[in-house]
Amino acid sequence: MSSSPLASVLFVCVHNAGRSQMAAGFLSHLAGGRIEVRSAGSVPGDQVNPAAVEAMREAGVDITGARPKVLTTEAVQASDYVITMGCGDACPVFPGKTYLDWDLEDPAGQGVEAVRPIRDEIKTRVQALIAEIDATRQA
Numbered sequence: 001m002s003s004s005p006l007a008s009v010l011f012v013c014v015h016n017a018g019r020s021q022m023a024a025g026f027l028s029h030l031a032g033g034r035i036e037v038r039s040a041g042s043v044p045g046d047q048v049n050p051a052a053v054e055a056m057r058e059a060g061v062d063i064t065g066a067r068p069k070v071l072t073t074e075a076v077q078a079s080d081y082v083i084t085m086g087c088g089d090a091c092p093v094f095p096g097k098t099y100l101d102w103d104l105e106d107p108a109g110q111g112v113e114a115v116r117p118i119r120d121e122i123k124t125r126v127q128a129l130i131a132e133i134d135a136t137r138q139a
Helices: 019-031 050-058 073-077 112-138
Strands: 007-013 035-041 081-085 098-101
Touching: 007 019, 007 112, 019 035, 019 050, 019 081, 019 112, 050 112, 081 112
Parallel strands: 007 035, 007 081, 081 098
Antiparallel strands: none
């Protein structure tokens, strides 16, 4: 079996402080290193949303070390899948990439009670993404 990742995924949201960080945390946790994970924002925030950090802690995933990063053309070019979450036209598009747009509520400024259902929806979508990548790469 090859030690290289099956695929590379880039999660993008505006501030890279909530949705994209939770998605990256779940993918890293659930894929166990089989998939390369990146996240970035078109206008990165100063810190990851504390309610997102807490909601992920409750789900057994530690994203306390995550920091918002700026979206670069290089990150998009290096990724097989680019998943946007409210990024709009700020995301560069390159041929040969798989682009998905996940319409998710923005957890910015919300408490952990409001973030939990967003977290759970992200987990469901990440699990489906892993299954899709596994099926595609094994075909």
